[in-house]
Amino acid sequence: MAHSRPTLHDVATLAGVSKSLVSLALAGSPKVSDLSRTRIVAAAAELGYRPNAAARSLKVRRTHTIGVLILDLHNPVFAEILDGVQTEVRQHGFSTMLISGSSDPALEQAEIETLLRFQIEGLILIAHRLPETILRTVAAEVPTVVVTRDDLDIPQMDSVSNDDVDGARMAVDHLVGLGHRRIVHLNGGDNPVSHARSEGYRRAMTDHGLAEFIQVVPGGLTDAAGFAATSEALGYHPTALFVANDVAAMGAIAAIENANLSVPEDISVIGYDGIRIGGMRRVNLTTIAQPLAELGRQAAQHMLRRISDRDSPAQHEQLSATLVIRGTTGPVTSRNS
Amino acid sequence: MAHSRPTLHDVATLAGVSKSLVSLALAGSPKVSDLSRTRIVAAAAELGYRPNAAARSLKVRRTHTIGVLILDLHNPVFAEILDGVQTEVRQHGFSTMLISGSSDPALEQAEIETLLRFQIEGLILIAHRLPETILRTVAAEVPTVVVTRDDLDIPQMDSVSNDDVDGARMAVDHLVGLGHRRIVHLNGGDNPVSHARSEGYRRAMTDHGLAEFIQVVPGGLTDAAGFAATSEALGYHPTALFVANDVAAMGAIAAIENANLSVPEDISVIGYDGIRIGGMRRVNLTTIAQPLAELGRQAAQHMLRRISDRDSPAQHEQLSATLVIRGTTGPVTSRNS
DNA sequence: ATGAAAGCGCTAACAT
DNA sequence: ATGTTAGCGCTTTCAT
Numbered sequence: 001m002a003h004s005r006p007t008l009h010d011v012a013t014l015a016g017v018s019k020s021l022v023s024l025a026l027a028g029s030p031k032v033s034d035l036s037r038t039r040i041v042a043a044a045a046e047l048g049y050r051p052n053a054a055a056r057s058l059k060v061r062r063t064h065t066i067g068v069l070i071l072d073l074h075n076p077v078f079a080e081i082l083d084g085v086q087t088e089v090r091q092h093g094f095s096t097m098l099i100s101g102s103s104d105p106a107l108e109q110a111e112i113e114t115l116l117r118f119q120i121e122g123l124i125l126i127a128h129r130l131p132e133t134i135l136r137t138v139a140a141e142v143p144t145v146v147v148t149r150d151d152l153d154i155p156q157m158d159s160v161s162n163d164d165v166d167g168a169r170m171a172v173d174h175l176v177g178l179g180h181r182r183i184v185h186l187n188g189g190d191n192p193v194s195h196a197r198s199e200g201y202r203r204a205m206t207d208h209g210l211a212e213f214i215q216v217v218p219g220g221l222t223d224a225a226g227f228a229a230t231s232e233a234l235g236y237h238p239t240a241l242f243v244a245n246d247v248a249a250m251g252a253i254a255a256i257e258n259a260n261l262s263v264p265e266d267i268s269v270i271g272y273d274g275i276r277i278g279g280m281r282r283v284n285l286t287t288i289a290q291p292l293a294e295l296g297r298q299a300a301q302h303m304l305r306r307i308s309d310r311d312s313p314a315q316h317e318q319l320s321a322t323l324v325i326r327g328t329t330g331p332v333t334s335r336n337s
Numbered sequence: 338m339a340h341s342r343p344t345l346h347d348v349a350t351l352a353g354v355s356k357s358l359v360s361l362a363l364a365g366s367p368k369v370s371d372l373s374r375t376r377i378v379a380a381a382a383e384l385g386y387r388p389n390a391a392a393r394s395l396k397v398r399r400t401h402t403i404g405v406l407i408l409d410l411h412n413p414v415f416a417e418i419l420d421g422v423q424t425e426v427r428q429h430g431f432s433t434m435l436i437s438g439s440s441d442p443a444l445e446q447a448e449i450e451t452l453l454r455f456q457i458e459g460l461i462l463i464a465h466r467l468p469e470t471i472l473r474t475v476a477a478e479v480p481t482v483v484v485t486r487d488d489l490d491i492p493q494m495d496s497v498s499n500d501d502v503d504g505a506r507m508a509v510d511h512l513v514g515l516g517h518r519r520i521v522h523l524n525g526g527d528n529p530v531s532h533a534r535s536e537g538y539r540r541a542m543t544d545h546g547l548a549e550f551i552q553v554v555p556g557g558l559t560d561a562a563g564f565a566a567t568s569e570a571l572g573y574h575p576t577a578l579f580v581a582n583d584v585a586a587m588g589a590i591a592a593i594e595n596a597n598l599s600v601p602e603d604i605s606v607i608g609y610d611g612i613r614i615g616g617m618r619r620v621n622l623t624t625i626a627q628p629l630a631e632l633g634r635q636a637a638q639h640m641l642r643r644i645s646d647r648d649s650p651a652q653h654e655q656l657s658a659t660l661v662i663r664g665t666t667g668p669v670t671s672r673n674s
Numbered sequence: 675a676t677g678a679a680a681g682c683g684c685t686a687a688c689a690t
Numbered sequence: 691a692t693g694t695t696a697g698c699g700c701t702t703t704c705a706t
Contacts, residue, residue: 004398005478007682007683007684008683008684008685009683009684017692017693018692018693018694019683019684019685019693019694020685020686020692020693020694020695021691021692021693023684023685023686024685024686024691024692027685031691031692032691032692033691033692036691036692048474048478050450050453050454050478051454051683051684052395052454052456052682052683052684053391053451053454053455053456054390054391054392054394054395054400054455054456054682054683054684055391055395055682055683055684055685055698056454056683056684056685057391057684057698058389058391058392058395058682058683058684058685058697058698058699058700059683059684059685059686059697059698060684060685060686060698061341061698063391065451065455073410073415073416073419074413074416074417074613076411076413078410079410079411079437080411082410082437086437086439090444095436095448095451096436097434097435097436098434098435098436098437099432099433099434099435100416100419100423100435102423107427111432113387114390114402114432116387117387117388117389117390117393118390118391118402118455119389119390119391137385141342141385141387223613223614223617250614250617250619251617253617253618253619254617254618254619257618257619258618276411276560277560277587277614280560280587280588280591281590281591281594281595282587282590282591282594282619282620283587283619283620344698344699344700345699345700345701346699346700354676354677355676355677355678356677356678356699356700356701357676357677357678357679357701357702358675358676358677360700360701360702361675361676361701361702364701368675368676369675369676370675370676373675373676388699388700389698389699389700391698391699391700392682392698392699392700392701393699393700393701394682394700395681395682395683395684395698395699395700395701396681396682396699396700396701396702397682397700397701397702398682
């Protein structure tokens with residue numbers, strides 16, 4: 001940085017007062033005379049003065065900034081959760097600093113490290129995949145709330161999630177209600193959310209007396225993963241697919257149509273998340289919808305609470321999802337029964 | 338923040354050395370004895386020491402952090418551009434701090450203000466909608482590069498964009514090549530990108546001798562906007578629609594299908610951007626694809642260059658888009674000619 | 675190889 | 691109402 005920005009000192013000199021008075025005036029203190037205040041404000045404007053947050057935070061030990069880690073910006077789910085977070089924190093005078101995860105988990109940790117060095121006051125982790133040990137350390141240092149995961153019980157760390165086991169059950173119930181039995185599950189890979197959804201699938205299948213039809217195909221949470229996993233799934237001649245998330249479900253549908261089968265006539269498909277794009281008629285995806293913005297809003301509330309009371313006991317909020325029936329699921333027909 | 342984090346001083350005391358030596362050791366200086374280094378590293382680890390970036394930046398006047406403003410996290414375009422930015426800046430030892438725009442432009446400015454107070458070294462604006470005066474001020478203070486806009490000529494501010502006029506022309510050329518004449522354009526609202534695309538449409542239509550068929554329907558850049566604008570567009574009985582962007586194009590298709598017409602048999606639709614989801618078979622959208630990640634990468638490169646040479650002349654990079662023909666456009670048939 | 679001291683820009687007693 | 695001063699945590703000469 002070649003040009004050095006004007007400082008409080010410069011403003012003070014120009015206005016012909018002391019640094020402290022400038023500080024006071026700019027903070028809106030009532031004990032500054034109108035004359036001085038006017039002069040100071042004018043001087044600041046003239047110089048294009050902008051307070052140095054680093055210096056300020058060094059002194060007051062607050063930044064009014066919370067960090068947000070989003071696993072994958074490509075998945076619209078996270079943008080929708082973030083909406084909720086932002087509206088809520090802004091109302092309370094906080095800003096957010098986002099970082100996005102990358103394919104490399106080590107980078108993710110490094111990014112969090114950066115955030116912490118900037119003295120953020122809290123951290124919201126959206127669908128992270130940090131190891132528990134790291135999480136413990138982080139949560140001990142800074143108020144932390146995790147969104148979309150509830151499998152961890154770490155002191156001083158709150159979580160807000162939806163009940164994935166129950167949501168998965170709703171998906172299976174819906175399909176069974178349509179007469180399906182050979183329901184294959186494309187799972188979302190090795191992460192807690194996907195595990196929970198798989199677990200819900202297994203339990204629901206079992207409860208419906210369909211244990212013998214349980215079939216879990218390894219997949220992932222991206223459209224590419226959904227596409228790729230589908231060829232294996234088709235080998236089991238399913239009449240319906242329950243896919244780990246909406247994005248992967250869209251990939252699965254593409255693969256099904258690529259195989260010259262149609263949805264839902266030959267195979268019904270249900271996703272999970274309730275991303276907006278799934279509601280577009282072109283896509284028209286039946287899904288288990290999470291209250292995404294609400295998830296974000298609650299996460300922010302927990303965060304704010306924890307910032308003012310660091311040591312309050314860990315809270316784990318669980319919101320329920322809802323079944324949204326659209327066009328990719330239908331009754332079993334003679335074509336696929 | 339109740340608990341105060343350990344400082345260099347604490348580490349020094351524990352290791353039994355001076356603050357300066359700790360600083361040196363942690364910076365990897367070779368003039369620290371192995372013994373001291375080991376002790377210092379151990380002490381730092383034991384205390385969970387994390388350098389305070391605010392203090393550091395105050396001293397060294399560098400943050401190695403660049404700020405990125407993304408207009409709308411919901412539009413997948415921006416995530417893809419960001420990918421390019423991130424890979425590039427990381428390779429050069431920089432981190433990014435993201436902020437996302439909101440419906441309220443004033444908030445957007447406030448967010449940038451926050452970023453600047455944190456002493457970011459550069460600012461990348463992706464599809465912002467800041468007024469030119471603000472932009473000038475910002476660009477004068479911090480290296481700035483704008484992505485997806487090229488209409489501004491501001492000193493010390495670079496831009497990276499695609500040639501929207503030319504891209505729009507390609508879209509029209511494609512449709513005309515398929516025999517379409519009644520090509521209606523759903524524009525993207527009052528912003529420079531949309532203006533350029535509309536302009537390209539008009540020029541291309543004129544060049545093809547189709548000036549009498551020019552019809553621009555006001556719309557927006559979201560799926561809802563595309564959906565809404567389509568009913569007016571249908572009033573002109575088009576055989577093809579050129580929509581301002583992919584997301585809106587998906588909305589338009591939904592509206593067309595809602596009206597019991599089919600794509601492309603009754604109406605062809607072409608979008609703009611080349612978002613990944615458009616490539617899914619379910620969507621299968623013909624589009625003008627921008628080199629999104631490349632846009633981001635180049636933006637980052639300009640940024641980095643400008644950080645090391647503040648006063649280099651403004652550069653305006655323009656990358657070209659490519660026509661991607663998929664399933665939503667087809668030849669004019671007896672049904673719609 | 676190590677330490678002492680100064681100072682980055684700011685705020686907050688405290689003094690006047 | 692305004693100024694003086696100390697110090698937040700760090701890096702960086704400059705001594706030793």
